[in-house]
Amino acid sequence: MKTENVFQITNLNLHYGTKQALFDIAMEIPKNQVTALIGPSGCGKSTLLRSLNRMNDLIDNCHVDGLVQYENDDIYDKNYDVINLRTRVGMVFQKPNPFPMSIFDNIAYGPRCQGVKDKKTLNEIVKNALVNSALYDEVKDRLKEAATSLSGGQQQRLCIARAIAMSPEVILMDEPTSALDPIATAKIEELIQELKKDYTIVIVTHNMQQAARISDNTAFFLMGELIEYDKTDLIFSQPSKKQTEDYITGRFG
Amino acid sequence: MTKIEFNKDTKFSMKHNKKTDRIMQNILLIPTVLSASFVLMILIFISQRGVAPFLPSEYGNESVNFLRFITGVTWYQPPNSYGIFFIVVNTVFVVALSSLIAVPISVFTALYIAKMTPKPISKFFQTIIELLASVPSIVFGVFGLGVITKVVLWIASIFGLQTAGGISTLATVFVLAMMILPTITLLSITAINSVNLDLEKNSLALGASKMQTYFKVTLVSAKSGIFAGIILGIGRALGEATAVSMVAGNAGSGPSFDLFSTTRTLTSTMLLGLKETTGLDYDIRFSVGMVLILLIILTNLGLNYLKKKVGRFS
Amino acid sequence: MKKILLTLSIIIVAIALVGCSTTSETTSATTQTTTSIDQTMEVTVYTRDTTSGTREAFFSGIGFSAASGDNTVLVDGYVEVDGNGSMISSITNDLYGIGYISLASLTDTGLNGLQFEGVVASKDNVLNGTYGLQRPFNYIVREDWTGMDTESQIIEAFIAYMNTVDGKATISNKHGIVETTVSDSLWDNIKSNYSVCTEDNSSVTIYFGGSTSVESVAKALSAEFTTKCGNFIPEHNHTGSGDGFTRTQGSEADGANKIHIGFASRDFKESEAYAEGTTGLICLDAVVVVLNGENSILSNITSEELRKIYSGEFTTWADLLG
């Protein structure tokens, strides 16, 4: 079966000021699969993730060379609409970061920013997002309460719901479980498995077991270079590169 | 799992999105430029009014001789012998004396609050100082006129000296010292708190006593920050108006260094005898204001230069 | 630690108590002192500012007219105060001070008011001309009333009121020296001549200004006259006799500080060229030389002594007492 790619990255070089953070990255991200980016701290995996929805724009002296195509469009083209890109490529961050508003308003935030005002539609969107993020039963009676009153795991699922509410095509996850306890982590992982039916997911993780458990493809980064990228089971069972083997067997990192 | 799609592009086209941000950026530039323009406005409009008294085109033969203005040692209304030299000298004298009183007290207080007392007491004292900092000038004025002048009167009577009801240089100095004390103290506390604790520990380990450490290590390391506080305090003292003019008196000539005689500062000159009039006696206050601004700028430059020299080891 | 805390709080309380007691002690210090006067002390000379009518009356009264408009001829270290009230409070606080105030404000001040050339400052002595330091309280109104019809009518009525039995009673109540004659009428008998007073003037503001010495008289008059004349709003801003002219007919007549009626506690000067029929006499007043209430070293003073004090020939109290 031929897989369709949502992202096509070619010759991507990224500098923070004079410091180069990514070297000649080339990879494709297949649709409706979970792609995990692994590697030691500072290897550039988060940087790569953020260059997929151009969150790196926010960093002052970040400079990008090369080509990142989303559905065949160069997202770094100067006429490319970033805002639109971000509505289609959602993101979940390392630390749960619900806005200081109610649960409902948090989820409705994105659609509202897009000009959705109709109460009924919003209700529907919020409910659907909560159901899809497996949070609905827990919060359905307290939608008006502050989002910060939720537990850490719930907050993270809320952030996922918030991303889902935009009905994106891709969801980028930057170590979404690193701030959570094992039970909450398990719930999120379960959720990711559910979500991949409808969404393409790119996840940065520190936790190799997690990558092994949930991802279809895994990319291993070291010092800003893409060392190896393949089906997850292949990476973990018979890595082709020595560094990859060293890393996943825990010899460094 | 259902996916609810909504149209993301109808209302907010790509151009629109970029435009809103750029428009907003430009809109927000307006209040910012406005906020920043007030300093320039002050300089321009006050100079404009302040120069008028010297122009024969404005005041004909009543116009003030500029040279006399800056060198003069009398300040009388008519005949307009407005001379600001002695007022500047008196102002500097009064401010210098008040900082001489306020600085040691402030630094000691800061040391006490930051180092020498347990947390609850230190918090309590810091709050007290903060409250003192927020007491409005006019209240200091009432207190100054009601109490400080009487204290000065009492001091004068001890030494058998004369004073015009306590309204005097000394009263002005006391009131100013009271007013700048909290400013200097609060900044000194910050400065002392930011001194690396390791330095103190090292000093103690070398056998220095706590007091020696505080004076030789802590204060020395914090001197740059303390100096910043002093600069701020002196700035405040120079510009303080209401309370000062209530206790300064209205000396018509000078300079006078007699603590128990009346004095005249730049700010008291601007407020005293203000009769809500237009005309020369009103406009000349703008000239005094110009001199005050100049004095504050010069003092700041001078003190900052000094601060750089003092702080070159830290 | 507890001991330190305890000591601390005791110190604080002690300081606070001492502080409070000194506060209360010192506030009444001036009234408690029974200090005898040390004659080697200098005389602190107080004067009003040069726009003051009291100053004019004082210096011309003692034959030192050069000083009425010029501070440079005065003794070094004189203190200039900018109102009758501040003169009173200054002398009240200064055991060795000498100054001059309006007789109208002497009562209740506790100051030692001196005889001048052996004559007591009193109503009778002023009216019969024996008291030398006297001066007139005058009013001056605008010449140009363009666009101020109601205001001009109210002022006209106000001036008439000042000459009624009612008005004169008020003036003399505020220690203005005024002679009532049989020809004076009651306001009630003449008020029909002033139809403006039957209207509602509560939206009209009448601006009063000029001499601070006349202020208390003017305020008393306006306060009761407003109820008799349609409740106009009297606004007083008294800044000195000079401004009485300047703000009605002089340079500020049309400026932001314009007034409808001004007062002067002296005769108008030649430089104050007023239009005919715009001024008049309200009452007379005496200027009294005052010392601190505790200072009873003198009860009489002569114009020569005053000249010498104000010019700096006498500097100490011993000089003055000879």
Place this chain on the structure above:
Amino acid sequence: MKHSKRRRLDFLFQGVITITSMIGLFLLIAIFAYVFKQGSGLLSWDLLTSDYYATTYDTYYSDQLGDEVFEKPSHLDESVYFSSKWGIGFSTALDNEGKSYMLIAYIDSNSPLRILPDKNNEGEVVEITENQALLKVIFTNYTIIMSSEGPENAANLFDAADGIIDMITTTSGKGIRGSIITTLYLIILTLIIALPIGVLSAIYLREFAPKKSKIVEILRRLIEMLTGVPSIIFGLLGAAVFIPFTSTFTAADGGNLISGALTLAVIVLPVIITSTDEALKVIPDDFRQASLALGATKTQTTFKVVLKSAIPGILSAVLLSVGRIIGESAALIYAIGTAIKDQIILTERSTSLAVHIWSIMAGETPNFELASAISIIILAVVLVLNLIVKFIANKLSYESRTS
């Protein structure tokens, strides 16, 4: 030996420092003690709600007087002189400036003087009550009694008279209602002007300004310089710019509340900008990123998420500004003037509470009691505001530490 000397020296220093550090506390207590001692006697609801200028009543009595003889009530002491014919008693009282005047110390409930016709408004009546001052009475026998002639004379003349042509009484006055209203007006106007400008400037500088722009750096510096300008200089700005400005565009003629509010707005601007900026600074970047990642524009992010989180900071700014406005005196003396008013009109002069103090202290005989009473109010408000700000700041720093 040397050691013990050092210890003694240490102890001495410790003592000196401890004692000097009490000075701040001592001063605060002394200020409070003084203003309370002087002013608390005057502080009353009446002071806050009554006019500064006394209201004057002008009445007469032309009816036939009845034969009733009134008894002097036993609770009145000898200082009250009583007219048994009219049922009214007078005494001498001192006003706030220490001047004596004649007080209506007692009026019988059946006294013919209780309700009198208003002389100048037909059909209306004036109620004569205790605590009014008697200014002047002209009796039908043409005798006149003035307030300075003493209560004994007054009682005698009343007893001798059969009717009254003219009687003028006044309420006590010296209330500060007008100045309280002015202060409130100034607070509201100033905040309306300064708050949007300040908050938007802070937003621009922290969220929108291009980084490393020279011009932005200059703007920032200029705004910082505003903090160091003494308030009297702002007063000059008000007199030189805002008074002419308001005179051109409004009915104002000279200093007025709007020119005052504009001046105050410039004064509190740096307070608002700094405080808002501080609040924006501590908002975690997470919020901004999360919002942007959801496809919100920067504008939406700023106004929907960032600003919301900055509200406590802005609130502190508002409270600090209110404190500053209430305490400000020097600038307002120039920008509005010092005329105490009862009728507050935006385009005219009047005094805030602080300038009210200045007016009564610098103008005529200083009135320490009233000045202290107003000082108590100002101090109370300012100190409470500052404590609230401190509380908010503590809470914020606590929250940012725990989250």
